[in-house]
Amino acid sequence: MSPRRARAVTGRMDVDPATALREHLVETAEKLLSERQISAITTRDIALSAGVSDGVLYNYFGDKNELLLAALLRRYQSVVERFDAGLPDAGTATVEENLHTFARAQLEMQSAVLPIMTGLISEPALRGRFVDEMHGLRRGPQYTMQRLIDYVEAEKRLGRLSEAIDPDAVNTLLMGATALLALTGLFLAADMRQQVAEQLPSIVATLMRGLNS
8 A cells, every 4th residue: 555645745646655755755855955054953853844744854864964965956957957058169159158058057056056065065974975965966066077078079070169268177277267256155145146157258358368378
């Protein structure tokens, strides 16, 4: 006999009750992560927000950290999917325009990932598990870096960039610049963060001058 569908997920008739409830718990934890510090989230908080009893969580997750880890990975994957959408192909537009698109995507991604990582500073055990799992994903950090490296390599093959250019160095320079801007944005009011993104064109133009020299 299949498990009875919990009241909290009665609207999810397209999946089995167990899967629906597990997904509901992950979504609830992810929502709480957007509202408060990880260290402030308790098992009771998650259960109350999910509309279930405390014990239900342990039917699907070994402990609170396992549930929070699932929520963090879900959030990270959605960030990477947004990063990946709309990245340019080699040979389209100009190299400078394409690098600006990459820079903007990197800034948006890092601006979303940095709060996740800073929230884990006080949770070393969970941080270690998150980093291990993140690097094991098909679209982990190594994937996002490789996207720019592959693009530069493709532009070199097309003759739009010099053979002497080091794709890894281009990636390091652009990732380093956008990481610094993302970190700066964490300390600014929301209405001032646009000023951070406005620095991208001059950063890319400076990089292009080096690439073309």
